[in-house]
Amino acid sequence: MRRATVLLLALIELGRHHFDSVGTGRSIAFTAFALCLIVAAFECRSETDSVLTTSTFDSRQMNWVALTQFVLAVPVTQLDGFRRILGTTRIDARQFGWALLAALALLLLWEAGKFLARRIRNA
Template sequence: MAAYECRSETDSALTPDTFNSKQMNWAAVGELALAVLVTQMDAFRRMLGAAQLDLRQFAWALLPALGLLLLWELGRISARRSRRTRSRR
């Protein structure tokens, strides 16, 4: 889902405009589907040497990604405030 983060340095990724790109939305769905396939389908797990995850483990694996999204959004808020402060001077 990192593609959503690359759209702008200061604009939030958590707006409806973020999801206007059909191509990007399909890429995100594909990323999610591959993550589920790799951790849940026996053939993919054996081929890639991955471990099967139960729902609790999968949720724990998502926490770092969500934490990074939160930190990235806080950085964008800080950048917007900094720009406003500089433009007022």
Template sequence: SYLGAAIFVILGGVPFSALVVLFVNFVIQVPIAIALGFDKPSPGLMERKPRPLTQPVLSRSQWIRLIFTGFLIALGTLTIEATFEPISTPVAATMGFVVFSLFNVVMGLSARSETNTVFDIENLSDRRQLGLYGLALVMTILGTELGLFQRILGTVELSGRQWLLCIVFAVALLLIDEVVKFFMRRRRQSKPDVTVQELQLA
């Protein structure tokens, strides 16, 4: 985001203020990280084929997916900021903060499984997990609507349409990731799966 903002001179090359960065890192992302860290293991995890010791932590396809997702997040954030900067710099900066935070929430939900859909009933039935993601969402709202946070972060109150636009961008990112997951499931289903039991029998 910073590189794109500097190249295209969006918000003076600074898409987020230092305090907004700290707020996102410690108030928005920490509950999401806790949720992911204490999430239930994936079904059938112990039956999967062991990874070779020489295999890197992230495969090439995983790196490509991460870079692609990061590009979309930066593109969405900067697009909103560039669109609203001529109208109001504080509004543009606030919308950038909101959409980036919403991107974190939806991708945190999606990251619970590399291939399974986020709309799985098991994902939606864990109240503790949903509570942590809900906390991140509530803090995003308070960061723009509460006077104390407005003074600290330099944010302003957004209109309903502006909130709706940020939500649409976040949902669009989630749907794109769901499409990627769909093709990943198709690809894995087309490959023979070797379980631990089969390896032991061999």
């Protein structure tokens, strides 16, 4: 959990230094958090099995929830109503890409950990 916190704080700093706005950084981090929750939901289904298989998506309900969460990750920074409620700011596609990159990094790190767990278990 500490790694995720560090990652989100780094995204806030990215917003502050690269985009000259703490609000933009918070919005990127908020979006990244929402996307990372999707990664975590799928990764937590097994302690050692990779999510990079078709069996990962065998739960119809889980797939709908993940899709809904992904679809809602966009309007929280684009629609005025959501921005007022959640205190976010509008981010562009490049900034959204940073949020996606964070979720991808989490996926890759989690998969690396599972790979090591499988190797240790089979040794």
